Amino acid sequence: MKEKTRVEDVDRSIYDIKNKDLDAYKFQSGLDQDVVLQLSYEKNDPKWMRSFRLRCLEMFNEMNMPQWGPAIDGLDMDNIVTYVRPKDNKMVADWDEVPDEIKSTFERLGIPQAEREALAGVGAQYDSELVYHNLKEEVKQQGVIYSDLESALHGEYADMIRDHFMKLVPPNDHKFAALHGAVWSGGSFVYVPPGVKVEIPLQSYFRLNAPGAGQFEHTLIIVDEGADLHFIEGCSAPKYNIANLHAGCVELFVGKNAKMRYSTIENWSKNMYNLNTKKARVEEGGSVEWISGSFGSHVSYLYPTSVLAGRGASSEFTGVTFSGGGQDLDTGCKAIHLAPDTTSFVNTRSISKDGGKNTFRSSIVVMPEAKNSKAAVSCESLMLDSISRSDTIPAMDIRTKDADIGHEAKIGKISDDAVFYLMSRGLSEEEAKALIVSGFADNVSKELPLEYAVEMNNLIRLEMIGSIG
Amino acid sequence: MASNILEVKNLYANVDDKEILKGLNLNVKKGEVHVIMGPNGAGKSTLGNVLMGNPNYEVKKGSVKFMDEDITGEDADKIAKLGMFMTFQNPIEVPGITLSNFIRSAYQAKTGGRIRIFEFKKKLKAAMEILNMDPEYADRDLNVGFSGGEKKKAEILQLLMLKPELAILDETDSGLDVDAVRIVSEGVNAFKKEVDGALIIITHSTRILESLDVDYTHILVNGKIVKSAGSELVAEVNENGFEAYIK
Numbered sequence: 138m139k140e141k142t143r144v145e146d147v148d149r150s151i152y153d154i155k156n157k158d159l160d161a162y163k164f165q166s167g168l169d170q171d172v173v174l175q176l177s178y179e180k181n182d183p184k185w186m187r188s189f190r191l192r193c194l195e196m197f198n199e200m201n202m203p204q205w206g207p208a209i210d211g212l213d214m215d216n217i218v219t220y221v222r223p224k225d226n227k228m229v230a231d232w233d234e235v236p237d238e239i240k241s242t243f244e245r246l247g248i249p250q251a252e253r254e255a256l257a258g259v260g261a262q263y264d265s266e267l268v269y270h271n272l273k274e275e276v277k278q279q280g281v282i283y284s285d286l287e288s289a290l291h292g293e294y295a296d297m298i299r300d301h302f303m304k305l306v307p308p309n310d311h312k313f314a315a316l317h318g319a320v321w322s323g324g325s326f327v328y329v330p331p332g333v334k335v336e337i338p339l340q341s342y343f344r345l346n347a348p349g350a351g352q353f354e355h356t357l358i359i360v361d362e363g364a365d366l367h368f369i370e371g372c373s374a375p376k377y378n379i380a381n382l383h384a385g386c387v388e389l390f391v392g393k394n395a396k397m398r399y400s401t402i403e404n405w406s407k408n409m410y411n412l413n414t415k416k417a418r419v420e421e422g423g424s425v426e427w428i429s430g431s432f433g434s435h436v437s438y439l440y441p442t443s444v445l446a447g448r449g450a451s452s453e454f455t456g457v458t459f460s461g462g463g464q465d466l467d468t469g470c471k472a473i474h475l476a477p478d479t480t481s482f483v484n485t486r487s488i489s490k491d492g493g494k495n496t497f498r499s500s501i502v503v504m505p506e507a508k509n510s511k512a513a514v515s516c517e518s519l520m521l522d523s524i525s526r527s528d529t530i531p532a533m534d535i536r537t538k539d540a541d542i543g544h545e546a547k548i549g550k551i552s553d554d555a556v557f558y559l560m561s562r563g564l565s566e567e568e569a570k571a572l573i574v575s576g577f578a579d580n581v582s583k584e585l586p587l588e589y590a591v592e593m594n595n596l597i598r599l600e601m602i603g604s605i606g
Numbered sequence: 607m608a609s610n611i612l613e614v615k616n617l618y619a620n621v622d623d624k625e626i627l628k629g630l631n632l633n634v635k636k637g638e639v640h641v642i643m644g645p646n647g648a649g650k651s652t653l654g655n656v657l658m659g660n661p662n663y664e665v666k667k668g669s670v671k672f673m674d675e676d677i678t679g680e681d682a683d684k685i686a687k688l689g690m691f692m693t694f695q696n697p698i699e700v701p702g703i704t705l706s707n708f709i710r711s712a713y714q715a716k717t718g719g720r721i722r723i724f725e726f727k728k729k730l731k732a733a734m735e736i737l738n739m740d741p742e743y744a745d746r747d748l749n750v751g752f753s754g755g756e757k758k759k760a761e762i763l764q765l766l767m768l769k770p771e772l773a774i775l776d777e778t779d780s781g782l783d784v785d786a787v788r789i790v791s792e793g794v795n796a797f798k799k800e801v802d803g804a805l806i807i808i809t810h811s812t813r814i815l816e817s818l819d820v821d822y823t824h825i826l827v828n829g830k831i832v833k834s835a836g837s838e839l840v841a842e843v844n845e846n847g848f849e850a851y852i853k
Contacts, residue, residue, distance in 0.1 A: 557660050558698040560682035561691070562708075562764065563715035569683075576702030576747075594702070 163221040193318030200312040207465035221264035230271040260341040265322040282328040289326040313412040324354035334365040345374040351382040362392040376406035389417035398426040405433035421447030429456040442471040445479035457578040460493030469498035474507035483514040489525035513543040571601035617668035628829035637802040644826035689771035693761035706744040733766040762793035779814035
């Protein structure tokens with residue numbers, strides 16, 4: 138066993154490093170047709186994409202802000218810069234060629250080292266553009282495609298992308314999906330051919346550096362019949378006094394008998410509006426597993442959705458959300474059972490502290506055709522003080538009698554006995570509580586690769602103690 | 607003559623506004639073994655919890671001095687760092703940290719320094735052998751899914767690793783079978799031999815005492831020590847029970 142892993146040295150200041158004047162090129166804030174056309178021009182979009190963006194902008198203008206979740210009054214689109222291109226931007230496959238200041242940011246976050254040690258491929262996005270993308274040779278040999286989406290739009294897989302892009306998350310899904318369709322930039326395209334098992338994970342890391350900017354990356358993953366992939370997504374940003382916006386979109390197509398695991402450790406700074414949309418469609422016998430750790434942002438709306446389209450398809454959602462002071466995090470998931478013998482499992486933990494607000498929101502829909510389906514939802518909340526808040530809103534819409542549905546919810550406080558037990562062995566009260574909270578969140582940490590589990594526990598320590606010991 | 611490491615003077619303590627300890631006095635010197643016996647509800651476990659700094663227990667009057675410091679109302683971690691240790695009747699399960707990592711954290715918290723992993727593992731392995739523990743338990747989450755007997759052994763393992771000046775064993779033998787009691791006793795004897803640590807053994811059975819050299823026996827009734835004597839008192843209580851001490 139390793140005595141010390143790289144992430145143990147991470148502290149808040151690493152997430153908070155702000156690089157100055159690095160953006161050689163950025164749009165004026167605000168959003169109109171000219172901005173979208175300019176973006177489309179910058180991106181060298183194919184024609185269909187240009188008109189798609191414009192249609193999305195119209196939808197965005199027509200649709201209302203969501204009225205049901207945390208307040209997003211602080212988000213004024215007129216103040217959001219939709220596109221920031223880093224200086225000297227070109228995407229490279231060699232860290233040495235990444236501009237020094239950007240490279241050092243990613244080095245502090247441990248990305249290049251993680252790639253060498255534990256990953257099959259890495260993409261790194263800085264503000265609106267990817268600065269690095271690389272895939273290990275042996276994985277390339279298997280026929281796996283992992284690239285930025287923009288260049289893929291002009292390559293061999295252009296038609297495949299056109300057939301899938303925002304088909305699962307249509308722009309009229311909600312206002313921020315429409316916004317995403319209009320101004321998306323960056324993100325990744327992954328294709329895993331039939332029967333190919335990618336043994337070690339791929340990772341994309343998203344870093345938003347520019348104040349007042351939005352990040353709108355699109356991740357499109359297609360795992361073909363019988364194939365297997367683990368994809369990890371990480372995100373962080375330094376803290377600014379003005380609102381930043383993240384409205385990314387993730388679309389996963391999981392083929393017949395294919396297997397996809399999508400892991401996220403999200404640590405946006407606490408001025409971020411995280412209005413992200415993630416959805417998977419799973420064909421016959423396939424499975425999707427979502428592992429989700431939400432720690433950052435001021436406001437989050439995040440509900441990864443699994444559409445179980447083929448017989449025997451399954452989904453599993455394992456999540457933890459930690460809300461500290463000033464945070465209002467509305468997270469959960471959805472599962473839609475369209476076919477017989479489908480199963481969905483949901484297991485979430487939420488922690489609130491210092492007046493933080495947590496809402497667990499889930500929706501399970503079982504359609505009449507989905508005979509003999511099974512769904513189980515379990516959510517547990519831990520409140521660390523009396524000024525914090527935790528709500529649970531589990532919706533179930535079951536349209537067949539022939540289904541096995543279960544739900545359990547638990548809300549609790551940290552046990553005094555447990556704190557005393559640990560303190561009696563010499564641990565301080567904060568350390569004892571941090572340890573208990575980490576343990577509470579172990580549904581997620583035990584599903585993550587070691588380095589990420591350690592990073593997650595360090596984030597918990599950071600929230601609990603304010604420093605990394 | 608050696609000085610006291612623990613001095614409890616006229617201690618009154620409440621739990622949930624109910625008075626449990628009512629003027630308790632107790633002195634312990636380095637390396638001494640004290641046995642506290644008494645009927646249910648007499649305040650035996652309360653005594654352990656108050657000494658160890660459990661915030662659910664409120665000291666109303668009197669004082670506790672340990673290692674020349676006044677620890678009345680002090681936090682448990684400070685008391686632990688001064689060298690006190692208590693085994694729990696029901697050790698808490700803590701997922702997310704292994705037994706081995708937990709003991710190492712506690713060790714480092716107590717000593718304030720780092721211990722090299724290799725050296726630590728060697729010590730841990732030796733201690734686990736004394737307790738006849740499956741080495742696999744070192745890498746299991748702290749107490750999670752441990753049987754009652756395994757939990758008690760894990761407590762004694764921590765005792766052996768943390769080497770306190772004073773260990774309070776709170777009903778460590780309850781619920782254990784004969785073999786487990788023997789193994790736990792061996793662990794306690796190893797602790798005594800290795801660091802000459804003092805012990806306060808809270809118990810209402812006498813099996814664990816059979817293999818230990820007891821210096822003092824105290825009968826605790828209704829929040830007070832009503833009789834103190836040598837090890838012969840254990841045999842007497844064994845024979846006659848507490849009837850004679852309950853008014």
